Amino acid sequence: MKIHIQQLDNSYSDQLIDLILTIQQKEFNVPITIEDQPDLKKIENFYMESGGSFWGAFIEGELVGSIALVKFDEREGAVRKMFVKKEFRGKELNIAQELLEVLISFCRENGIETIYLGTVSILKAAIRFYERNHFLQVKKEDLPARFPLMSADNVFYYLNVNQTV
Known part of the structure:
Protein backbone atom coordinates (compact mmCIF):
# COMPACT_ATOMS: atom_id res chain seq x y z
CA MET A 1 0.00 0.00 0.00
CA LYS A 2 1.38 3.33 -1.05
CA ILE A 3 0.78 6.30 1.24
CA HIS A 4 0.37 9.72 -0.30
CA ILE A 5 0.52 12.77 2.00
CA GLN A 6 -0.72 16.11 0.78
CA GLN A 7 -1.89 19.46 2.06
CA LEU A 8 -5.63 19.73 2.58
CA ASP A 9 -7.94 22.67 1.99
CA ASN A 10 -11.64 23.36 2.56
CA SER A 11 -12.64 20.92 -0.19
CA TYR A 12 -11.63 18.07 2.15
CA SER A 13 -13.81 19.20 5.08
CA ASP A 14 -16.44 16.48 4.74
CA GLN A 15 -13.88 13.66 4.50
CA LEU A 16 -12.00 15.04 7.50
CA ILE A 17 -15.13 15.42 9.59
CA ASP A 18 -16.07 11.82 8.80
CA LEU A 19 -12.59 10.52 9.69
CA ILE A 20 -12.15 12.53 12.89
CA LEU A 21 -15.63 12.33 14.39
CA THR A 22 -15.77 8.58 13.83
CA ILE A 23 -12.55 8.11 15.79
CA GLN A 24 -13.44 10.60 18.53
CA GLN A 25 -17.03 9.53 19.12
CA LYS A 26 -17.32 5.88 18.12
CA GLU A 27 -13.88 4.54 18.96
CA PHE A 28 -12.94 6.58 22.02
CA ASN A 29 -16.33 7.89 23.21
CA VAL A 30 -14.97 11.42 23.52
CA PRO A 31 -18.03 13.66 23.98
CA ILE A 32 -17.18 16.05 21.17
CA THR A 33 -19.26 17.13 18.18
CA ILE A 34 -18.66 18.98 14.93
CA GLU A 35 -20.05 22.08 16.66
CA ASP A 36 -17.10 21.86 19.07
CA GLN A 37 -14.69 21.82 16.10
CA PRO A 38 -15.72 24.61 13.70
CA ASP A 39 -12.14 24.64 12.39
CA LEU A 40 -12.91 21.51 10.37
CA LYS A 41 -15.29 23.53 8.21
CA LYS A 42 -12.83 26.42 7.78
CA ILE A 43 -9.47 24.73 7.24
CA GLU A 44 -7.93 27.52 5.21
CA ASN A 45 -9.02 30.34 7.55
CA PHE A 46 -8.20 28.52 10.75
CA TYR A 47 -4.91 26.82 9.87
CA MET A 48 -3.31 28.42 6.83
CA GLU A 49 -3.97 32.13 7.28
CA SER A 50 -1.96 32.21 10.51
CA GLY A 51 0.95 30.32 8.92
CA GLY A 52 0.04 26.74 9.80
CA SER A 53 -1.21 23.92 7.61
CA PHE A 54 -3.30 20.74 7.46
CA TRP A 55 -2.19 17.47 5.88
CA GLY A 56 -3.94 14.25 5.00
CA ALA A 57 -2.62 10.75 4.36
CA PHE A 58 -4.30 8.88 1.53
CA ILE A 59 -4.18 5.26 0.46
CA GLU A 60 -5.74 4.58 -2.94
CA GLY A 61 -7.65 7.86 -2.74
CA GLU A 62 -9.08 7.22 0.73
CA LEU A 63 -8.29 9.68 3.52
CA VAL A 64 -6.85 7.49 6.30
CA GLY A 65 -4.99 10.00 8.47
CA SER A 66 -4.62 13.66 9.31
CA ILE A 67 -2.45 16.14 11.18
CA ALA A 68 -2.63 19.91 11.45
CA LEU A 69 -0.53 22.77 12.74
CA VAL A 70 -1.93 25.95 14.25
CA LYS A 71 0.69 28.68 14.37
CA PHE A 72 -0.21 30.69 17.44
CA ASP A 73 2.94 32.74 17.96
CA GLU A 74 5.95 33.91 15.98
CA ARG A 75 7.94 30.72 16.61
CA GLU A 76 5.38 28.42 18.21
CA GLY A 77 2.69 26.12 16.92
CA ALA A 78 0.17 23.58 18.17
CA VAL A 79 -0.25 20.09 16.74
CA ARG A 80 -3.92 19.37 16.14
CA LYS A 81 -6.16 16.77 14.55
CA MET A 82 -3.65 13.91 14.60
CA PHE A 83 -5.79 10.93 13.65
CA VAL A 84 -5.24 7.66 11.80
CA LYS A 85 -8.07 5.26 10.98
CA LYS A 86 -7.91 2.22 13.23
CA GLU A 87 -7.26 -0.33 10.48
CA PHE A 88 -4.32 1.74 9.17
CA ARG A 89 -2.49 2.27 12.47
CA GLY A 90 0.73 0.66 13.55
CA LYS A 91 4.33 0.33 12.55
CA GLU A 92 3.68 -1.56 9.31
CA LEU A 93 2.36 1.52 7.50
CA VAL A 102 5.87 16.26 7.37
CA LEU A 103 4.67 18.65 10.08
CA ILE A 104 8.13 18.91 11.69
CA SER A 105 9.75 19.60 8.29
CA PHE A 106 7.18 22.33 7.67
CA CYS A 107 8.01 23.87 11.07
CA ARG A 108 11.73 23.89 10.35
CA GLU A 109 11.19 25.45 6.92
CA ASN A 110 8.93 28.12 8.36
CA GLY A 111 10.85 29.15 11.48
CA ILE A 112 8.55 27.46 13.99
CA GLU A 113 10.86 26.26 16.78
CA THR A 114 8.55 24.75 19.37
CA ILE A 115 5.37 22.76 18.93
CA TYR A 116 2.88 21.94 21.65
CA LEU A 117 -0.04 19.58 21.81
CA GLY A 118 -2.80 18.53 24.10
CA THR A 119 -4.30 15.07 24.28
CA VAL A 120 -6.52 13.00 26.51
CA SER A 121 -5.07 10.61 29.10
CA ILE A 122 -7.18 7.68 27.82
CA LEU A 123 -5.33 7.80 24.47
CA LYS A 124 -2.45 5.68 25.72
CA ALA A 125 -1.10 4.75 22.29
CA ALA A 126 -1.03 8.41 21.24
CA ILE A 127 0.86 9.35 24.39
CA ARG A 128 3.41 6.57 23.81
CA PHE A 129 3.80 7.75 20.21
CA TYR A 130 4.54 11.35 21.25
CA GLU A 131 6.97 10.25 23.92
CA ARG A 132 8.80 7.99 21.44
CA ASN A 133 9.14 11.07 19.24
CA HIS A 134 10.88 13.04 22.01
CA PHE A 135 7.91 15.16 23.09
CA LEU A 136 8.24 16.19 26.73
CA GLN A 137 5.31 16.54 29.09
CA VAL A 138 4.44 20.05 30.25
CA LYS A 139 1.97 21.16 32.92
CA LYS A 140 -1.16 22.91 31.70
CA GLU A 141 -0.22 26.02 33.71
CA ASP A 142 3.20 26.13 32.01
CA LEU A 143 1.81 26.23 28.47
CA PRO A 144 2.34 29.46 26.50
CA ALA A 145 -0.42 31.99 27.17
CA ARG A 146 -1.56 31.90 23.55
CA PHE A 147 -1.71 28.09 23.25
CA PRO A 148 -5.17 27.22 21.88
CA LEU A 149 -6.60 24.97 24.60
CA MET A 150 -9.20 22.33 23.80
CA SER A 151 -11.58 21.59 26.66
CA ALA A 152 -11.21 17.79 26.47
CA ASP A 153 -7.39 17.78 26.70
CA ASN A 154 -5.77 16.95 30.01
CA VAL A 155 -2.21 15.93 29.05
CA PHE A 156 0.17 18.33 27.31
CA TYR A 157 3.49 17.99 25.50
CA TYR A 158 6.03 20.14 23.70
CA LEU A 159 8.90 19.53 21.30
CA ASN A 160 11.75 21.74 20.18
CA VAL A 161 11.83 20.81 16.48
CA ASN A 162 15.47 21.78 16.05
CA GLN A 163 16.70 19.35 18.71
CA THR A 164 15.27 16.23 17.10
CA VAL A 165 17.00 14.07 14.54
Missing part, protein backbone atom coordinates in the same frame (compact mmCIF):
# COMPACT_ATOMS: atom_id res chain seq x y z
CA ASN A 94 3.84 4.10 9.89
CA ILE A 95 1.29 6.73 8.82
CA ALA A 96 1.35 8.70 12.08
CA GLN A 97 5.14 8.89 11.93
CA GLU A 98 5.11 10.10 8.33
CA LEU A 99 2.47 12.73 9.12
CA LEU A 100 4.46 13.99 12.11
CA GLU A 101 7.64 14.18 10.04
Whole structure:
Protein backbone atom coordinates (compact mmCIF):
# COMPACT_ATOMS: atom_id res chain seq x y z
CA MET A 1 0.00 0.00 0.00
CA LYS A 2 1.38 3.33 -1.05
CA ILE A 3 0.78 6.30 1.24
CA HIS A 4 0.37 9.72 -0.30
CA ILE A 5 0.52 12.77 2.00
CA GLN A 6 -0.72 16.11 0.78
CA GLN A 7 -1.89 19.46 2.06
CA LEU A 8 -5.63 19.73 2.58
CA ASP A 9 -7.94 22.67 1.99
CA ASN A 10 -11.64 23.36 2.56
CA SER A 11 -12.64 20.92 -0.19
CA TYR A 12 -11.63 18.07 2.15
CA SER A 13 -13.81 19.20 5.08
CA ASP A 14 -16.44 16.48 4.74
CA GLN A 15 -13.88 13.66 4.50
CA LEU A 16 -12.00 15.04 7.50
CA ILE A 17 -15.13 15.42 9.59
CA ASP A 18 -16.07 11.82 8.80
CA LEU A 19 -12.59 10.52 9.69
CA ILE A 20 -12.15 12.53 12.89
CA LEU A 21 -15.63 12.33 14.39
CA THR A 22 -15.77 8.58 13.83
CA ILE A 23 -12.55 8.11 15.79
CA GLN A 24 -13.44 10.60 18.53
CA GLN A 25 -17.03 9.53 19.12
CA LYS A 26 -17.32 5.88 18.12
CA GLU A 27 -13.88 4.54 18.96
CA PHE A 28 -12.94 6.58 22.02
CA ASN A 29 -16.33 7.89 23.21
CA VAL A 30 -14.97 11.42 23.52
CA PRO A 31 -18.03 13.66 23.98
CA ILE A 32 -17.18 16.05 21.17
CA THR A 33 -19.26 17.13 18.18
CA ILE A 34 -18.66 18.98 14.93
CA GLU A 35 -20.05 22.08 16.66
CA ASP A 36 -17.10 21.86 19.07
CA GLN A 37 -14.69 21.82 16.10
CA PRO A 38 -15.72 24.61 13.70
CA ASP A 39 -12.14 24.64 12.39
CA LEU A 40 -12.91 21.51 10.37
CA LYS A 41 -15.29 23.53 8.21
CA LYS A 42 -12.83 26.42 7.78
CA ILE A 43 -9.47 24.73 7.24
CA GLU A 44 -7.93 27.52 5.21
CA ASN A 45 -9.02 30.34 7.55
CA PHE A 46 -8.20 28.52 10.75
CA TYR A 47 -4.91 26.82 9.87
CA MET A 48 -3.31 28.42 6.83
CA GLU A 49 -3.97 32.13 7.28
CA SER A 50 -1.96 32.21 10.51
CA GLY A 51 0.95 30.32 8.92
CA GLY A 52 0.04 26.74 9.80
CA SER A 53 -1.21 23.92 7.61
CA PHE A 54 -3.30 20.74 7.46
CA TRP A 55 -2.19 17.47 5.88
CA GLY A 56 -3.94 14.25 5.00
CA ALA A 57 -2.62 10.75 4.36
CA PHE A 58 -4.30 8.88 1.53
CA ILE A 59 -4.18 5.26 0.46
CA GLU A 60 -5.74 4.58 -2.94
CA GLY A 61 -7.65 7.86 -2.74
CA GLU A 62 -9.08 7.22 0.73
CA LEU A 63 -8.29 9.68 3.52
CA VAL A 64 -6.85 7.49 6.30
CA GLY A 65 -4.99 10.00 8.47
CA SER A 66 -4.62 13.66 9.31
CA ILE A 67 -2.45 16.14 11.18
CA ALA A 68 -2.63 19.91 11.45
CA LEU A 69 -0.53 22.77 12.74
CA VAL A 70 -1.93 25.95 14.25
CA LYS A 71 0.69 28.68 14.37
CA PHE A 72 -0.21 30.69 17.44
CA ASP A 73 2.94 32.74 17.96
CA GLU A 74 5.95 33.91 15.98
CA ARG A 75 7.94 30.72 16.61
CA GLU A 76 5.38 28.42 18.21
CA GLY A 77 2.69 26.12 16.92
CA ALA A 78 0.17 23.58 18.17
CA VAL A 79 -0.25 20.09 16.74
CA ARG A 80 -3.92 19.37 16.14
CA LYS A 81 -6.16 16.77 14.55
CA MET A 82 -3.65 13.91 14.60
CA PHE A 83 -5.79 10.93 13.65
CA VAL A 84 -5.24 7.66 11.80
CA LYS A 85 -8.07 5.26 10.98
CA LYS A 86 -7.91 2.22 13.23
CA GLU A 87 -7.26 -0.33 10.48
CA PHE A 88 -4.32 1.74 9.17
CA ARG A 89 -2.49 2.27 12.47
CA GLY A 90 0.73 0.66 13.55
CA LYS A 91 4.33 0.33 12.55
CA GLU A 92 3.68 -1.56 9.31
CA LEU A 93 2.36 1.52 7.50
CA ASN A 94 3.84 4.10 9.89
CA ILE A 95 1.29 6.73 8.82
CA ALA A 96 1.35 8.70 12.08
CA GLN A 97 5.14 8.89 11.93
CA GLU A 98 5.11 10.10 8.33
CA LEU A 99 2.47 12.73 9.12
CA LEU A 100 4.46 13.99 12.11
CA GLU A 101 7.64 14.18 10.04
CA VAL A 102 5.87 16.26 7.37
CA LEU A 103 4.67 18.65 10.08
CA ILE A 104 8.13 18.91 11.69
CA SER A 105 9.75 19.60 8.29
CA PHE A 106 7.18 22.33 7.67
CA CYS A 107 8.01 23.87 11.07
CA ARG A 108 11.73 23.89 10.35
CA GLU A 109 11.19 25.45 6.92
CA ASN A 110 8.93 28.12 8.36
CA GLY A 111 10.85 29.15 11.48
CA ILE A 112 8.55 27.46 13.99
CA GLU A 113 10.86 26.26 16.78
CA THR A 114 8.55 24.75 19.37
CA ILE A 115 5.37 22.76 18.93
CA TYR A 116 2.88 21.94 21.65
CA LEU A 117 -0.04 19.58 21.81
CA GLY A 118 -2.80 18.53 24.10
CA THR A 119 -4.30 15.07 24.28
CA VAL A 120 -6.52 13.00 26.51
CA SER A 121 -5.07 10.61 29.10
CA ILE A 122 -7.18 7.68 27.82
CA LEU A 123 -5.33 7.80 24.47
CA LYS A 124 -2.45 5.68 25.72
CA ALA A 125 -1.10 4.75 22.29
CA ALA A 126 -1.03 8.41 21.24
CA ILE A 127 0.86 9.35 24.39
CA ARG A 128 3.41 6.57 23.81
CA PHE A 129 3.80 7.75 20.21
CA TYR A 130 4.54 11.35 21.25
CA GLU A 131 6.97 10.25 23.92
CA ARG A 132 8.80 7.99 21.44
CA ASN A 133 9.14 11.07 19.24
CA HIS A 134 10.88 13.04 22.01
CA PHE A 135 7.91 15.16 23.09
CA LEU A 136 8.24 16.19 26.73
CA GLN A 137 5.31 16.54 29.09
CA VAL A 138 4.44 20.05 30.25
CA LYS A 139 1.97 21.16 32.92
CA LYS A 140 -1.16 22.91 31.70
CA GLU A 141 -0.22 26.02 33.71
CA ASP A 142 3.20 26.13 32.01
CA LEU A 143 1.81 26.23 28.47
CA PRO A 144 2.34 29.46 26.50
CA ALA A 145 -0.42 31.99 27.17
CA ARG A 146 -1.56 31.90 23.55
CA PHE A 147 -1.71 28.09 23.25
CA PRO A 148 -5.17 27.22 21.88
CA LEU A 149 -6.60 24.97 24.60
CA MET A 150 -9.20 22.33 23.80
CA SER A 151 -11.58 21.59 26.66
CA ALA A 152 -11.21 17.79 26.47
CA ASP A 153 -7.39 17.78 26.70
CA ASN A 154 -5.77 16.95 30.01
CA VAL A 155 -2.21 15.93 29.05
CA PHE A 156 0.17 18.33 27.31
CA TYR A 157 3.49 17.99 25.50
CA TYR A 158 6.03 20.14 23.70
CA LEU A 159 8.90 19.53 21.30
CA ASN A 160 11.75 21.74 20.18
CA VAL A 161 11.83 20.81 16.48
CA ASN A 162 15.47 21.78 16.05
CA GLN A 163 16.70 19.35 18.71
CA THR A 164 15.27 16.23 17.10
CA VAL A 165 17.00 14.07 14.54
